[in-house]
Amino acid sequence: MQSLEEKVKSAIRDVVDFPKPGIIFKDITPIMMNPELSNEILNHLAEYYREQKIDKIAGIESRGFLFGYALAMKLNKPFVLIRKKGKLPYNKIAFAYDLEYGSAEIEMHTDAVFDGEKVLIHDDLLATGGSAAAAAMLIEKSGGKIAGFNFLVNLKFLKGDEKLKTITENIYNLVAY
Secondary structure, three states: OOHHHHHEEEEEEEEOOOOOOOOEEEHHHHHOHHHHHHHHHHHHHHHHHOOOHHHHHHEEOOOHHHHHHHHHOOOOEEEEEEOOOOOOOEEEEEEEEEEEEEEEEEEOOOOOOOOOOOOEEEEEOOOOHHHHHHHHHHHHHOEEEEEEEEEEEEEEHHHHHHHHOOOOOOOEEEEEO
């Protein structure tokens, strides 16, 4: 019988030369076509986080919304949207950061996280850690505390987890490459 890690790895599709030549993109969309595997992932994550002290779960746009929101509902926790600049309609706070190929800015509603709340940050994939670290800075700017980071996939060779360990040691992923 295959482990969950093996099932997830076998479902992930490699897309060569996307978004630019030399990159092998890890495409999780085939997982979305498999409700049984998706539910197995959610049940596993819910069990993993059930006893941890988490007040809210934040998802990073856009693939972080896929499992992040479902996990929040399964754990009966509020879900916080962290979006690219200009996508949220209400009062918001922002955090700008540099990427290896440019810069970006993310936003969150001002009433999404309050002082002392422990927030788990979820995204589909950890690469260099820039987006996840920026999300953590945004949450901390609101007075929140980082309960941990969760990813479906960790591209270990890019060492993003080393960057995030300066924020918290609680970093969990289902598969690593």
